[in-house]
Amino acid sequence: MKRMQIRKAFTLMESGPVVFITTNDGEKNNVMTISWTMVMGFTPIFAIVTGPWNYSYTALRKSRECVIAIPTVDLIDQVVGAGTCSGAGTDKFKKFGLTPVKGKHVRSPLIKECLANIEHG
Structure with missing residues (x-):
């Protein structure tokens, strides 16, 4: 058994499907892995x-848009891999062999290899 800091214990109980969230801060694409997701309504609203x-938080706050890639x-x-390193100094698309694809509605890239990409903006 491995000991961990209590402030990180929440990571053991995350819920929802594992997805990629892609962002673009105006200069750089990034991708992060996240599993705390949920549908908030049929409009559609996702959380x-x-x-x-x-690292992606600043880009999300700045651009107010992203792509949820399944x-x-x-x-x-x-x-x-994308969930265990920071995009601050790493091009995660390149490092993990993911192909960014230009979206139709947002600057955040879609991921070619994913089953589905949902643009939010």
Whole structure:
């Protein structure tokens, strides 16, 4: 058994499907892995849980847009990899072999390898 700080214990009980969230801060694309997601209504409204501890948070606050990309099980290595390093100094698309695709409604990129991409803006 491994000990961890209590402030990180919440990561053991995250709910929802594992998804990628892509952002663009006006200069740089980024992708993060997140599993705290939920549908809030049929309008559609989605919720994710993030905060200043995540590099993507600043881009989300600045641009007010993102893409929710739904990975398939064959992307498990990319899901884990993107979720365990920061985009602050890493091009995660390049590092994990993900292909950014220009969206129709937002500057945040879609991910070609994913089952579905949902643009939010």
